Amino acid sequence: MTSDIPWTRIFPDIDHRWIMGLRQGNLAGFFAAQDPTGTIRTERKRWFSEEPEKYVALLPDAEAAMLETCELARTLGNPVPTVDTSPLEQLLALGPAWEPDLVWMHPGADGVHRLAGGAVCFPSSWSMPEMLGRPMNQVHQLVPGLNDLLARQIDTFLSKLSPGVSWQRENWGVSRDGELNHHPSRPRAALDSTVTLEEVWIRLEHQLLLKLPRSGSVLFGIRLELVPLADMLADQTAAQRFSRLISTMQPTAARYKGVESARPALLAIIEAALANL
Numbered sequence: 001m002t003s004d005i006p007w008t009r010i011f012p013d014i015d016h017r018w019i020m021g022l023r024q025g026n027l028a029g030f031f032a033a034q035d036p037t038g039t040i041r042t043e044r045k046r047w048f049s050e051e052p053e054k055y056v057a058l059l060p061d062a063e064a065a066m067l068e069t070c071e072l073a074r075t076l077g078n079p080v081p082t083v084d085t086s087p088l089e090q091l092l093a094l095g096p097a098w099e100p101d102l103v104w105m106h107p108g109a110d111g112v113h114r115l116a117g118g119a120v121c122f123p124s125s126w127s128m129p130e131m132l133g134r135p136m137n138q139v140h141q142l143v144p145g146l147n148d149l150l151a152r153q154i155d156t157f158l159s160k161l162s163p164g165v166s167w168q169r170e171n172w173g174v175s176r177d178g179e180l181n182h183h184p185s186r187p188r189a190a191l192d193s194t195v196t197l198e199e200v201w202i203r204l205e206h207q208l209l210l211k212l213p214r215s216g217s218v219l220f221g222i223r224l225e226l227v228p229l230a231d232m233l234a235d236q237t238a239a240q241r242f243s244r245l246i247s248t249m250q251p252t253a254a255r256y257k258g259v260e261s262a263r264p265a266l267l268a269i270i271e272a273a274l275a276n277l
């Protein structure tokens, strides 16, 4: 079911550019289980047990935040497996217990937020352990032009966060498979001029940011939702806005998003879908 996806918020009626897109969050709703089939947690369990080094990492700076997140989850009624051996083992148990991925950013004495740990098995073409210790602007280095436009705003936002108040935003991408795990080490079909409607998925990242009151770290939750392109195109306004965003994307952004050589094919697919509505 995609009728409840707020497409007009996710696809603003503008030419493409990177945006903050923040709004007040719903912490309990974000972390509550949403997949009654358990498929998401089963897949999470697989990645965290098969190749933990690709998906889990923790610096001492994030240990307090991880424990604080466990306490918070308990108060929200989420299951929290308790492991006494080590903080890393505790995090490894946490990763598959919940549906969203987790990252903690910790502010240093210089006020700069650095990635201090997390459990991320459904990344959109990045490796969380490789980003360990990096400040926000380095994490965002892989997105062309993002820092020029938003780095200052993002740093200000993180340093002014009120403890306990959550915020949410979405990122979207396009892919040629319905795979949740897009770790850079995994093979991936490229979007190119041969792409067909049935092969394309919208990759929606629902993100939550929360400054944890005691540790002072920022919890960054990422909940991934995959939507067949055809489902989204059934919504005329969404299709029109998506078309505008795809066609106005700078070449560097289109390359980063993986749609550079598929752009004419995608636009033709959207046009055909709109003509049939």
Ligand code: HEM
Binding pocket: 018, 019, 020, 021, 103, 105, 115, 124, 125, 126, 139, 140, 142, 143, 146, 150, 154, 157, 171, 172, 173, 205, 209, 220, 257
């Ligand atoms: C106020 C907070 C944040 C804002 C406004 C923001 C904004 C953005 C935007 C606009 C993109 C480009 C997405 C696209 O392809 O359309 C992006 C990508 C990315 N962001 Fe952030 N971000 C924020 C926080 C974070 C945090 C805390 C992390 C920590 C890991 C992070 C990691 C990434 C990564 C790895 C990417 C590239 C992969 C992807 O496209 O998802 N961001 N961010």
